[in-house]
Amino acid sequence: MVRRILSVVLGVCLCWSLWAYQGRSQASGSVAEGRGGAVATADAQATQIGIDVLRQGGNAIDAAVASAAALGVVEPFYGGIGGGGFMVIYLKDSDRVITLDSREQAPASAQVDMFQDPDSPTGAVLPFFPNRISSGVAVGVPGTLLGWDEALRRYGTLSLAEALEPAIALAEAGFVVDETFAGQVAQNQARFAAFTSTQALFLPGGALPAVGSRLKNPDLAKTYRLVAEQGVNAFYRGDIGAAIVQTVQHPPTVARPPFRVIPGGLTLADLDRYDVRVRPPTVTNYRGYTLYGMGLPSSGGITSGEVFSILAGFDLGQSNSGPADLANRAEAWHRVIEAERLAFADRNAYLGDPEYVDVPLPGLQSADFIQTRRALIGDRAPDPVQDFRAAPGNPLPYQRDPSPSLTRLPPVAQSPGQSGTSTTHLVTSDRRGNVVSYTFTIESIGGSGIVVPGYGFLLNNELTDFDPTSPHPNAPEPGKRPRSSMAPTIARSPSGDMLAFGSPGGSTIITTVAGIAVNLIDFGLTLPEAIAAPRISQRNGGTTQVDSSLEQTALGQALIALGHDLEPVPEIGAAVGLISRPDGSITAAAEPIRRGGGTAMVVER
Numbered sequence: 001m002v003r004r005i006l007s008v009v010l011g012v013c014l015c016w017s018l019w020a021y022q023g024r025s026q027a028s029g030s031v032a033e034g035r036g037g038a039v040a041t042a043d044a045q046a047t048q049i050g051i052d053v054l055r056q057g058g059n060a061i062d063a064a065v066a067s068a069a070a071l072g073v074v075e076p077f078y079g080g081i082g083g084g085g086f087m088v089i090y091l092k093d094s095d096r097v098i099t100l101d102s103r104e105q106a107p108a109s110a111q112v113d114m115f116q117d118p119d120s121p122t123g124a125v126l127p128f129f130p131n132r133i134s135s136g137v138a139v140g141v142p143g144t145l146l147g148w149d150e151a152l153r154r155y156g157t158l159s160l161a162e163a164l165e166p167a168i169a170l171a172e173a174g175f176v177v178d179e180t181f182a183g184q185v186a187q188n189q190a191r192f193a194a195f196t197s198t199q200a201l202f203l204p205g206g207a208l209p210a211v212g213s214r215l216k217n218p219d220l221a222k223t224y225r226l227v228a229e230q231g232v233n234a235f236y237r238g239d240i241g242a243a244i245v246q247t248v249q250h251p252p253t254v255a256r257p258p259f260r261v262i263p264g265g266l267t268l269a270d271l272d273r274y275d276v277r278v279r280p281p282t283v284t285n286y287r288g289y290t291l292y293g294m295g296l297p298s299s300g301g302i303t304s305g306e307v308f309s310i311l312a313g314f315d316l317g318q319s320n321s322g323p324a325d326l327a328n329r330a331e332a333w334h335r336v337i338e339a340e341r342l343a344f345a346d347r348n349a350y351l352g353d354p355e356y357v358d359v360p361l362p363g364l365q366s367a368d369f370i371q372t373r374r375a376l377i378g379d380r381a382p383d384p385v386q387d388f389r390a391a392p393g394n395p396l397p398y399q400r401d402p403s404p405s406l407t408r409l410p411p412v413a414q415s416p417g418q419s420g421t422s423t424t425h426l427v428t429s430d431r432r433g434n435v436v437s438y439t440f441t442i443e444s445i446g447g448s449g450i451v452v453p454g455y456g457f458l459l460n461n462e463l464t465d466f467d468p469t470s471p472h473p474n475a476p477e478p479g480k481r482p483r484s485s486m487a488p489t490i491a492r493s494p495s496g497d498m499l500a501f502g503s504p505g506g507s508t509i510i511t512t513v514a515g516i517a518v519n520l521i522d523f524g525l526t527l528p529e530a531i532a533a534p535r536i537s538q539r540n541g542g543t544t545q546v547d548s549s550l551e552q553t554a555l556g557q558a559l560i561a562l563g564h565d566l567e568p569v570p571e572i573g574a575a576v577g578l579i580s581r582p583d584g585s586i587t588a589a590a591e592p593i594r595r596g597g598g599t600a601m602v603v604e605r
């Protein structure tokens with residue numbers, strides 16, 4: 001009864017806020033200070049929906065799910081029920097952090113050679129673009145919807161039906177196409193046009209959606225409503241599931257698609273078998289902060305944790321005199337870059353789904369192993385021709401595991417992997433002090449590019465996160481989850497503040513999260529400054545990627561002088577974050593510019 005009343009109140013309030021929001025011409029700000037709870041997402045309407053949930057008495061978990069469902073409507077190329085994700089939750093009452101793994105998983109039909117070209121006499125791997133990324137074979141069993149359900153059942157106060165209500169209204173009312181959205185359709189036009197269902201939704205009449213036009217998605221509203229009425233079984237065991245299977249096995253291509261579309265073997269049994277995993281977080285101590293991250297099958301928490309552990313042996317804060325002093329920080333950033341290089345070497349060699357591979361984590365995380373890695377960092381970047389790519393370390397001598405199962409290292413090639421730049425991150429907090437940090441995705445921008453006909457959502461292409469050649473800990477196997485880079489993070493400061501932050505950006509997620517933490521903890525930037533700051537990303541490659549604005553700065557030039565080969569790229573990491581303090585005050589911050597900027601709001605200003 002209480003739920004029903006809450007639901008009606010919520011419905012009325014949310015319809016009002018949708019109407020009210022649409023009357024506003026500009027998104028609200030990227031920074032909000034106040035009390036009573038906060039939400040920061042990539043989109044103003046999604047943020048507003050989370051805030052409304054909080055105002056009606058919902059908690060941070062309710063707000064996260066309601067905002068995520070709204071993002072599935074207004075940011076359909078970044079994440080949605082056709083994909084997967086990782087949620088890190090701080091529960092104030094029990095003072096603990098848990099994580100929910102709703103990562104996509106390979107169907108039972110997956111094979112180690114699933115990405116080999118069926119027509120290649122030499123067994124060559126299918127080209128990443130477009131054949132692997134726009135295919136049925138790349139579609140993993142989606143976990144997002146079950147993740148939302150599990151989060152609400154365990155830690156929320158709303159039902160899934162209640163949490164979906166505002167997103168249903170949003171899908172029906174539609175949203176105004178902005179330049180970022182229109183640009184993403186333009187970038188993907190060729191592959192979206194290859195599928196009848198995708199063309200119908202995102203290329204109305206065969207044309208790009210006009211900036212300023214309204215895009216409605218009644219099919220997605222119908223899908224959410226089916227789930228609201230029938231529960232997740234509609235998706236994992238019912239009509240929606242049957243449509244997913246049909247779509248993967250027989251992609252709805254136009255009569256003559258411009259490239260070969262490889263079908264997949266996902267079945268209803270794969271959907272039926274899917275489960276969300278509740279896992280402990282990774283825990284890393286860094287200069288008095290405790291950082292909680294996402295463990296395997298994501299490499300996010302472990303790899304950022306290795307970066308922090310290596311850096312803990314250096315004093316990076318020696319030039320801690322505010323953002324104006326960036327040039328003096330070159331030496332510190334040089335160490336961050338080199339720590340990232342080494343951590344990615346280990347990530348690329350050892351990390352995979354822990355239910356399938358023995359990952360030598362005790363060794364990788366031992367202080368003595370970390371010391372061997374730290375000792376490799378010199379005063380200058382390695383010679384870019386000779387040895388820019390670091391070799392993985394050998395963690396086995398440092399295993400203190402009482403029941404070691406690894407006696408020799410697996411024979412793996414160094415594989416940086418390829419992953420897209422899709423994904424979205426959101427953070428929420430409530431007046432009780434609960435905090436959520438949630439990253440979810442459909443992998444590439446636009447995922448597989450295949451909309452499930454009649455159901456209004458894109459399927460992921462997450463299985464491209466597997467390493468296509470074996471042996472490798474991240475090789476495809478039936479039922480396995482591909483290694484991710486998603487790094488939703490929660491941190492406790494020495495004074496008891498709870499911070500939450502995260503980012504999209506494929507493997508740059510890890511370096512974005514590390515950079516935000518270093519900027520906050522070592523350099524004393526505020527959270528909004530750290531979120532807006534230029535990014536620096538080294539992932540054991542020849543070049544170090546930087547935001548294009550950085551190369552010409554004094555810091556950029558000083559890094560070049562230290563031997564770093566900087567590669568300017570248009571955009572790295574549209575992050576969001578918040579700080580929830582013991583006195584009840586909150587700062588929430590969203591990316592101000594990248595991807596068109598996000599929105600942060602608080603319940604009480």
Ligand code: GLU
Nearest residue numbers: 420421422423485505506
């Ligand atoms: N598939 C990526 C991962 O799980 C996320 C996609 C992205 O951010 O580009 O690491």
